[in-house]
Amino acid sequence: MSLQTHAWPxxxxxxxxxxxxxxxxxxxxxxxxxxxxxxxxxxxxPMSIQGFTGKSLDNTVDLGANTWxxxxxxxxxxxxxxxxxxxxxxxxxxxxxxxxAGVQTYQEGDGFRWLMASDVCKHCTHAACLDVCPTGALxxxxxxxxxxQEDVCNGCGYxxxxxxxxxxxxxxxxxxxxxxxxxxxxxxxxxxxxxxxACPTNSIQFGELGELRERAEHRLAKLQDAGQDKxxxxxxxxxxxxxxxxxxxxxxxxxxxxxxxxxxxDTRRDVGEIWAAAGVAAVALGGAIAAAVFGGRR
Amino acid sequence: xxxxxxRENDARRRLIDxxxxxxxxxxxxxxxxxQPVIKEPVWTWEIPMYFYTGGLAGASAGLxxxxxxxxxxxxxxxxxxxxxxxxxxxxxxxxxxLGRPARFLNMLRMFKVTSPMSVGSWILTLxxxxxxxxxxxxxxxxxxxxxxxxxxxxxxxxxxxSTYTGALLANTAVPVWHEARWxxxxxxxxxxxxxxxxLSVIATPPPAAGPxxxxxxxxxxxxxxxxxxxxxxxxxxxxxxxDGQGSAFGNLSRIGVATGAAVLAWQxxxxxxxxxxxxxxLSAGAAAARWSIFRAGFTSASDPQYVVGPQRAGIERxxxxxxxxTQARVAEPDDRAGSALTAGR
Numbered sequence: 001m002s003l004q005t006h007a008w009p010x011x012x013x014x015x016x017x018x019x020x021x022x023x024x025x026x027x028x029x030x031x032x033x034x035x036x037x038x039x040x041x042x043x044x045x046p047m048s049i050q051g052f053t054g055k056s057l058d059n060t061v062d063l064g065a066n067t068w069x070x071x072x073x074x075x076x077x078x079x080x081x082x083x084x085x086x087x088x089x090x091x092x093x094x095x096x097x098x099x100x101a102g103v104q105t106y107q108e109g110d111g112f113r114w115l116m117a118s119d120v121c122k123h124c125t126h127a128a129c130l131d132v133c134p135t136g137a138l139x140x141x142x143x144x145x146x147x148x149q150e151d152v153c154n155g156c157g158y159x160x161x162x163x164x165x166x167x168x169x170x171x172x173x174x175x176x177x178x179x180x181x182x183x184x185x186x187x188x189x190x191x192x193x194x195x196x197x198a199c200p201t202n203s204i205q206f207g208e209l210g211e212l213r214e215r216a217e218h219r220l221a222k223l224q225d226a227g228q229d230k231x232x233x234x235x236x237x238x239x240x241x242x243x244x245x246x247x248x249x250x251x252x253x254x255x256x257x258x259x260x261x262x263x264x265x266d267t268r269r270d271v272g273e274i275w276a277a278a279g280v281a282a283v284a285l286g287g288a289i290a291a292a293v294f295g296g297r298r
Numbered sequence: 299x300x301x302x303x304x305r306e307n308d309a310r311r312r313l314i315d316x317x318x319x320x321x322x323x324x325x326x327x328x329x330x331x332x333q334p335v336i337k338e339p340v341w342t343w344e345i346p347m348y349f350y351t352g353g354l355a356g357a358s359a360g361l362x363x364x365x366x367x368x369x370x371x372x373x374x375x376x377x378x379x380x381x382x383x384x385x386x387x388x389x390x391x392x393x394x395x396l397g398r399p400a401r402f403l404n405m406l407r408m409f410k411v412t413s414p415m416s417v418g419s420w421i422l423t424l425x426x427x428x429x430x431x432x433x434x435x436x437x438x439x440x441x442x443x444x445x446x447x448x449x450x451x452x453x454x455x456x457x458x459x460s461t462y463t464g465a466l467l468a469n470t471a472v473p474v475w476h477e478a479r480w481x482x483x484x485x486x487x488x489x490x491x492x493x494x495x496x497l498s499v500i501a502t503p504p505p506a507a508g509p510x511x512x513x514x515x516x517x518x519x520x521x522x523x524x525x526x527x528x529x530x531x532x533x534x535x536x537x538x539x540x541d542g543q544g545s546a547f548g549n550l551s552r553i554g555v556a557t558g559a560a561v562l563a564w565q566x567x568x569x570x571x572x573x574x575x576x577x578x579x580l581s582a583g584a585a586a587a588r589w590s591i592f593r594a595g596f597t598s599a600s601d602p603q604y605v606v607g608p609q610r611a612g613i614e615r616x617x618x619x620x621x622x623x624t625q626a627r628v629a630e631p632d633d634r635a636g637s638a639l640t641a642g643r
Contacts, residue, residue, distance in 0.1 A: 133410075134413045134419060155396050156405070157339060175398045177397075221629070232623060236623075259330030261606060262622065263620045267476060268412050270476070271412055277481075278462050288517070289360040296509060
């Protein structure tokens, strides 16, 4: 499998380090939010809005300038006689298979289940934020991750609507954009990122990307074997719209249920077409002006 | 962003219907508590205003140069004045929108073709210098030799200056912009032609304003037609133009452009007042069109149905690959990966 990006490892030569990332196995997330807290503390991120959203146990809501880890809470009630996967889930649980497979998110009995998932910047192989950044504040590190240089960013905001996952945002009162750095400072000291270290169930696994992907395949096979037939690997392939994520996920339902786009695409894929259209339009405008000036009666 | 639930359901229904009968039975687009999937832009009013002033400056420089070549100095001088006004306001608007305005020069740290904003910053910088010199030469007689180079440069750079902004919006994850990547630059070019023509019509005595009038009228027809074509081709992606500010300012724009064009065509040649009225209406219509496109992007980004719906529908139809798969690429589950605590580091 190729895990190479446009700038890694080619531009780093001998300084390049193995590409690292996160494998987030949501089937063993218990929703403790230790990752959110550890991330805030280590990276000294300002307080986010405090309050009760009414959206299950999620009062963090989304990723943004002041939230670099976000634990999603989904409550699903699946009647036992449902013709779709709900019935299978209940049956699998009754057989104890899901529990043997280590699925922590299931509550037995009435077909009610929790889905919990810790979301983070995907550190895309083809990162739209990095491609559109006009100042070069966003860059690819020697670990293959994507980081914003806070001393360069001028807060133009282009990366905000360019990210297909809605990860980046401008910090109020500061003006610059902020996001997960995959703990660049800790990586440089051979430490794992704060969220992964704090995760008590190892739902957030940090490591070399190739090895993580291999581990994830076995985990997916195991869950499928245990009857979790909606279990799916998300952003684990080079062929997807972002060339695979540096952070990827094992989900128990479709991505959109967790607030993730089912088919994210790096806008760079279409940048040739986009420039062609701008060129055609520029020529047409020139023609229109010439026609208006020279085309008229005296 | 409030919208009537009836209309919202219609929109959702259209997205689902596109996916074919199987998906249509499957009720609604699923989402996480209705939360947006992508972020709304953080750009404020300066950006659509700049779309207007940048296009105005760009197309005016072209009109000015060609009028000068044709020997119509009355029109040329006024078009240079319009171009220089537009090009001077533009960087101020853009800088004011930055989160860190003092760092505006960081825009010129590099040149990146994957970033229309980077390319545009260079176009604006060069075009700004050329237009300023050209206008100073035409209006004040300064820089007689430099002016001969600066004027054609300003006219040429003005063309991409008027259209790269469409590329800038298209090169995002916002569906209503990204899916209109072929139309947006053309729409912006029409708006530039229309506003450049309109402002010169206002400033120029009718006998000399023929080219400006034709440019304004041609731009008006193109703007109206291309906007409709864009919305038609967008299909369900274009729903943000049928609701909220995208729709309201779209309607204002159509009224302004259509009545302005009518007044200009009818009275523009005869009466200075008629020309001024028509030009003002046209110009306001062009500005409202920029605002409509700008706001439609916010609607498109803030509702997960616009982001998830077409992606999911494409996956169901087999036209999109999707980023998730349920098939493992290993045959056997590995027991070492079976337990949470043994899968570790």
